[in-house]
Amino acid sequence: KNEVEQSPQNLTAQEGEFITINCSYSVGISALHWLQQHPGGGIVSLFMLSSGKKKHGRLIATINIQEKHSSLHITASHPRDSAVYICAPLKGNKLVFGAGTILRVKS
Amino acid sequence: SAVISQKPSRDICQRGTSLTIQCQVDSQVTMMFWYRQQPGQSLTLIATANQGSEATYESGFVIDKFPISRPNLTFSTLTVSNMSPEDSSIYLCSSLRGTTEAFFGQGTRLTVV
Numbered sequence: 001k002n003e004v005e006q007s008p009q010n011l012t013a014q015e016g017e018f019i020t021i022n023c024s025y026s027v028g029i030s031a032l033h034w035l036q037q038h039p040g041g042g043i044v045s046l047f048m049l050s051s052g053k054k055k056h057g058r059l060i061a062t063i064n065i066q067e068k069h070s071s072l073h074i075t076a077s078h079p080r081d082s083a084v085y086i087c088a089p090l091k092g093n094k095l096v097f098g099a100g101t102i103l104r105v106k107s
Numbered sequence: 108s109a110v111i112s113q114k115p116s117r118d119i120c121q122r123g124t125s126l127t128i129q130c131q132v133d134s135q136v137t138m139m140f141w142y143r144q145q146p147g148q149s150l151t152l153i154a155t156a157n158q159g160s161e162a163t164y165e166s167g168f169v170i171d172k173f174p175i176s177r178p179n180l181t182f183s184t185l186t187v188s189n190m191s192p193e194d195s196s197i198y199l200c201s202s203l204r205g206t207t208e209a210f211f212g213q214g215t216r217l218t219v220v
Binding site for chain 2: 043048086093094
């Protein structure tokens with residue numbers, strides 16, 4: 001079993017829809033990052049979570065440490081949100097990567 | 108947040124040759140990580156590079172194939188040696204600042220023909 005499970009693997013949404021990406025992990029962690037990777041390959045960190053909830057613009061991330069689960073929500077999705085979203089818990093001093101969710105938002 | 112400049116951004120190489128990828132960070136960092144991302148897959152850690160010591164390689168990766176240099180706290184290189192088509196991937200460098208920051212180079216898209 002993978003240490004990090006993400007769902008769904010692929011997601012197609014219509015512009016304006018509310019999107020949720022889920023991440024479950026089995027490792028002990030100190031924090032969790034949500035990453036965004038665009039087709040060119042570059043990766044940016046959207047959030048670092050160690051507890052609770054964070055919001056940045058239309059993006060919201062939550063984490064439940066006891067249940068070892070995190071979610072990334074996108075409100076009012078837009079075609080420019082199309083990317084791969086990767087859940088990456090921090091295990092010790094290294095990131096462990098989920099397989100990623102390929103999001104496509106159609107206009 | 109720190110910025111990592113990675114180059115080249117892409118290259119097409121002949122099999123049997125070697126390619127060196129460079130990452131320059133705009134501030135000092137303790138550890139740098141090198142990853143490979145094969146088509147349609149997530150990132151796989153190749154090695155962790157610390158300044159002043161040999162890199163630590165993950166299972167399945169060896170120094171002869173992926174030599175790494177870390178001459179100072181802002182710079183690192185990864186060489187992909189004696190390349191074959193199976194080495195065609197995106198290669199990324201990354202670093203962490205505590206638990207709060209994770210930052211990545213822009214990636215090198217390598218095609219071996």
